[in-house]
Each structure stands twice: as structure tokens, then as C-alpha cells.
Amino acid sequence: MFDVPISDDSIRLGQFLKLANLVESGADAKGVLADGLVRVNGETEIRRGRQLAVGDVVEIDGESARVSPA
Template sequence: MMVGMSAPTDDVPISAEPIRLGQFLKLAGLAEDGGHAKELLESGEVTVNGRTEDRRGAQLRAGDVVAVNGRSARPVTG
């Protein structure tokens, strides 16, 4: 990857809004399981729309961008 280039954001289909951040991290493959999601959140590695988020229950809506360790994903309804 070139310096200054960001990875593409993956669109992840969800069945209904809102979705909790902890659920979305697993669904998007950004966390292996609930325990891993909790660790990522507690260590400050998760951002939502560019802001650090530490609440597993934070509510996401379609179009919110979640980033973890250089990977990003956004929920989309379809």
C-alpha cells in the first residue's frame, strides 16, 4: 500500500438499524468474537466516524464508518 493511501471501506449489509457496535465489529470481521471486540474497544483501537469509541452498545446507523487497525467498514441497509 502506498503511503498516504487509505484502505477501502467495506460495505457490510445489516438487516435493521440501529446495530450495536459490538455486534457490528463481529459481523464486519473487524473482531473475532465478543471478547475480542471488548478488548479492541477498551484499548481505544476503535473509531466511529473518526472519533474513538469505547462503548460496545453504541448505536450505529447506515453510513457510519467504523475503523480498527487500518481497516474500515460501514453498515448499509439493503
């Protein structure tokens, strides 16, 4: 697992996937979410606009990234 710092209190899941380099583009994010490949705090998530807060853990393809403060 690696930490990904954000500058605000929260970030949308689609933006976080790109920031953490877990996907290359917004279109890729939409696809992996639609396919049910993304988990947030252990639960499958399909909403690209889901708000993440510091401490949330996002998993995709065996990689985990944690939202951390900047």
C-alpha cells in the same frame, strides 16, 4: 473501505465488529474497545453498546467498514 449490510435500522458496535469480521468474538471486541483502538466516524469509541446507523464508518487497525442497508 467495505460495506456491511444490516437488516435493521441500527446495530450495536460490538455486534457490527463481529458481523464485519473485524474481530473474532465479543471478548475481542471488548478488548479492542477498551484499548481505544476503534473509531466511529473518525472519533475514538469505547462503548460496545453504541448504536450505529446506516452510513456510520467503523475503523480498526487500518480497516474501515461502513454500515449499509440490506
